[in-house]
Amino acid sequence: MKISIRNARKEDAKAAVPLIMEAIGDISMQMTGETEEMKITDEFVKLFTRTDNRHSYLYTYIAEMEGKVAGVLVFYSAEQAITLDANLEEYLSNKKGIPVKIDLETLPEEWYIDTVVVDPTFRGHGIGTELLIYAEHLVKQFGGGKLSLNVETEKDAAIRLYNRLGFDTVCPWTIIGEPFHHMVKTVEAN
Template sequence: MVTIRKSHPKDAKKASKLMFDAMDWLGNLFQFNSLKSTRLIEKLYLKPNTRFSHEHTHVVEIDGEVAGILTTAAGSKLDRFNLSAALNSVSFLGFKTIKNVLKHAGPLLKTKEALADEYYITTLSVDSKFRGKGIGTKLLDLAEQLAIDNGYLKCSLTVDASNEKARRLYNQLGYVEQHQYKLMHYTFVRMVKPL
């Protein structure tokens, strides 16, 4: 049985793994291994007002197992959520790594992922064993409904330019590529769908 529900703090371990799967570049960017990156995301998932927070996350369960996640935010709040995530990261990482974090987080914090009039999909991730079953499409449908429910006429997302399968899906569902941008040696595509 497929169920979509609001995420809870008890989902932290699975949700943080799925978030890392969708954003493994983040660990590479900060020069963290996957375990440390997943632990950081888990801490941020439990904090309010970060882009990773369970407050902004929905999960898809199949027969009681978390199969996918969707995290969204109003475009007008995204910069604040990103800053909160960066500040909360400092307490987890300690001051020894702060110089490295600041060096790499600066460009990340300056990147305009979403405009104020857009509802932004910060993370969409489906567990590999559940892919190809329409879960990603269900989560996109949910994001678009949340956008409408919150008074937005556009839904946006950012995808790794090398993820052709995801880009194809987003295009098929009406998302239009706006532009590409680089962050370190990664290229991302910003996409928007009018609702």
């Protein structure tokens, strides 16, 4: 079966948002300011269709298989993250009436894989690997540099995959109080 990867569109929200939420777990509550699943989903759809935050369709890529959304990649630079997260912090602070701070997830001058997730129906077809290779391709197009991601410390299978693809653990990381490995791969320009 053929896998194709394209830029996300606003109308991908219904299929992409539940996958992103599955991948990031409790972080979705921090990103939306909500605690109930239906409200988290509704708020995430709003964020996905906007253009000013890390979960916007503008920073999302869709893997399709058999004409369906099979996987999702959320990808941006560390420099973009500063503005995107400041916008999200302002939005959430206004919404909640108290200051909200988003945890930093990337080091300066990195290209960051925020989320890579495959629909359970399509797992086992190499889609996750293809999305990671696509992120590497994007970094090459942008002149090369460091490609990074964070992975929960107990996700051994994911860590093995990232190691196989050339990522090395460079330091421990904490997101919403949980331990992660910050992994980096240097990518040469085209």
